[in-house]
Amino acid sequence: MASKHPEGAYDVAVVGSGPGGIMAATVAAQAGAGVALIERSDRAGGRLDLQVQILQGPRSIYRGHSGVAFCRGLLNDFDAAGGQLLLNATVSAVEPPSRESGAFRLTYSAPQGPAAIMALSVVLATGSVEPAANFPGADLGGVLLSNDVQRMVNVEGRLPGRRVLMVGSDNAGLLIAADLMDAGAEVVAVVDEAPAVVGREVNAAPLRAKGVEILTSTRVLAVLGPATVSSAIVADVSGQERALRVDTVCLSPPRAPDSELAFQAGCPVHSVDVLGGPVPIHGRDMGTAVPGLYVCGDLAGVENGAVALESGRLAGLSAARGLGFSHPDAEALERLARARLGHLRRGRRGLARRQAKSELGARLRLL
Numbered sequence: 554m555a556s557k558h559p560e561g562a563y564d565v566a567v568v569g570s571g572p573g574g575i576m577a578a579t580v581a582a583q584a585g586a587g588v589a590l591i592e593r594s595d596r597a598g599g600r601l602d603l604q605v606q607i608l609q610g611p612r613s614i615y616r617g618h619s620g621v622a623f624c625r626g627l628l629n630d631f632d633a634a635g636g637q638l639l640l641n642a643t644v645s646a647v648e649p650p651s652r653e654s655g656a657f658r659l660t661y662s663a664p665q666g667p668a669a670i671m672a673l674s675v676v677l678a679t680g681s682v683e684p685a686a687n688f689p690g691a692d693l694g695g696v697l698l699s700n701d702v703q704r705m706v707n708v709e710g711r712l713p714g715r716r717v718l719m720v721g722s723d724n725a726g727l728l729i730a731a732d733l734m735d736a737g738a739e740v741v742a743v744v745d746e747a748p749a750v751v752g753r754e755v756n757a758a759p760l761r762a763k764g765v766e767i768l769t770s771t772r773v774l775a776v777l778g779p780a781t782v783s784s785a786i787v788a789d790v791s792g793q794e795r796a797l798r799v800d801t802v803c804l805s806p807p808r809a810p811d812s813e814l815a816f817q818a819g820c821p822v823h824s825v826d827v828l829g830g831p832v833p834i835h836g837r838d839m840g841t842a843v844p845g846l847y848v849c850g851d852l853a854g855v856e857n858g859a860v861a862l863e864s865g866r867l868a869g870l871s872a873a874r875g876l877g878f879s880h881p882d883a884e885a886l887e888r889l890a891r892a893r894l895g896h897l898r899r900g901r902r903g904l905a906r907r908q909a910k911s912e913l914g915a916r917l918r919l920l
Contacts, residue, residue, distance in 0.1 A: 563589045563637075565872045566659055566672035568644050568814065571599030572858050573850025573865030574678030575627045580869035581676075582634035584880035589670060590636055591661065593643040596708075598624035599680055601858060603703040606728055609753070610859045614893065620858075621707075642668075647675055647818040649843055657845065674845045674872040677815050678865060681808035681829060681851035686720075690776030690785075699729050699805040706736050714801030718785050719743040720773055721805030724752035729805060730760055741799050742766040744773065744787050776802055810852050819843050823916060827905045829855030836914045839868035840875075847872050856906060860897050863890040 564586035567578040575597065578590040596602060604620025615623055631638070641664055648658040656671040683698045690696070697705075697713055699721070705713050706729075717738050719730045722745035730740045743760065748770050750757050757767060774786040774794065782802055788794045809830035812822050820833040820841045832854050839847045849868035850861040867890050870883055880886065898907045 561669070562656070562671045563587045564672065564876055564878070565589075565674045565676065565869075566591060566657065566670060567676040567678055567869075568647070568659070569599070569678035569680055569850065569852075570594075570597035570638070571678060571680050571850050571861060572601050572624075572627065573853075573861035573868070574599075574676070575624075575631055576862050576865035577676045577678060577847075577849050577869035577872065578636050579627070579631040579634050580866055580880055580886065581873040581878070582631065582636040584870070584873035584878040584883070586674075586873045586876060586878045588634075588636040589639055589672065590631065591639045591642050591644055591659070591670075593641070595641055597628055597638060597640065600700060600703070600725075603700070603707050604728070605707045605732065608858070609724070609756075610857065611893070611896070614859050614862065639663075644814060647677070647814060647846075649819055650845065673876055674847070675818075676839075676847045676849060676865075676868045676872050677818070677833075677852055678848070678850045678868075679811040679814050679852050681855050682811045683804065683806055683808055686773075686804055686806075688773050688775055690778060690782075693776055693778045693782050694780060695782035695800055696776055696802045697804065699725055699803055702729055702801075702803045703732070706732050712736055712738050713803070714782070714799070715739060716741050716799045717801045717803055718773075718787075718797055718799045719803050719805065721745055721807075722747065722750045722752055722757070722767060722769065723805060723807070724756055726803075726805030727752045727756035727760060729803060730765065731756070733803075734760075734763060734765075738801075740765050741797050742768055742787075744768045744771045746770065746772045773802070808851065808855050810855060812852060815841070815846075815848060815852065818846060820846065820848070821916075821920060823913060825854065825909045825913070827902065827909050828853075832913065834913050834916045834920065836917045837867075837910075838871040839864060840871055840917075842917060842920045845872075845875060854906065854910070857897070860894060863893045863897070866890040 570592040582588040608615040646660040815833040847868040849864040
């Protein structure tokens with residue numbers, strides 16, 4: 554049973570309700586902590602709740618579910634553990650404990666106005682962001698980020714346009730292109746500056762089979778209007794230009810950790826290319842240089858949803874343990890998380906990420 558506090562006061566506050574955030578909040582609540590899960594959107598789940606396809610990754614984790622179905626299961630577990638979910642709450646500041654309060658103060662905006670809660674420990678699961686495009690015409694109507702397109706198609710049931718250029722060939726870009734085609738749009742082409750398709754061939758092959766051009770070593774030079782998209786100019790590495798008649802440009806660039814709130818809260822950050830950019834310095838227990846403040850998910854390094862989930866498990870266990878709460882299955886859950894993370898970080902890129910994590914831990918010890 555979760556511990557009791559005055560209204561607006563919690564043992565653990567988790568900021569961000571992607572898979573890592575939900576998992577962190579759930580295991581902390583299962584350990585007996587009073588937990589608030591704070592989400593800026595009107596629905597929990599982050600990008601996971603926008604994915605209608607069967608999730609790719611370890612079947613032992615996802616069990617053949619779609620992102621939407623898996624997210625519902627995570628939220629059901631959180632609800633059963635007794636946590637409180639705060640939606641439409643955008644956290645603007647996390648103030649470390651003062652000598653008087655002994656607790657973090659989290660200020661947030663909500664539809665009813667500014668508000669704040671207190672928490673003895675905080676887990677930041679603020680996820681990652683898509684960098685803004687910098688080509689001429691990027692501000693035209695019809696130039697959209699992939700998250701917005703996913704929400705339109707998979708949540709709101711409407712098309713962003715009829716003829717779409719997908720910019721980015723990672724798995725997200727390829728799967729969103731497939732979603733668009735399933736919904737009735739024509740994907741004119743997928744372009745990427747990388748020399749080869751970034752995502753898995755199993756996601757690229759169905760697009761090629763439907764006649765979609767996948768143009769690697771190709772970048773967007775400009776998008777033309779006047780007010781909304783009417784065409785896009787792309788060029789390959791040789792400088793050969795092409796004009797594509799499209800009414801929508803969907804951007805799926807490499808994402809970067811959303812570390813702004815962590816930095817504002819006093820966490821030193823370190824830029825790590827293989828983890829997506831500026832990452833709060835943290836250790837194996839997901840703890841940062843600010844006592845009682847933990848990180849997980851894409852904020853701790855952009856990898857994949859399964860890694861986000863397991864990092865959230867570790868962060869939630871650590872946050873609860875730091876306050877004297879003991880999860881009945883803490884040792885087994887930690888072993889499970891570390892074994893899965895070891896499995897997920899295989900191969901050349903996985904090993905580079907594992908090494909980067911070790912170096913972040915070494916930096917933390919030097920602070």
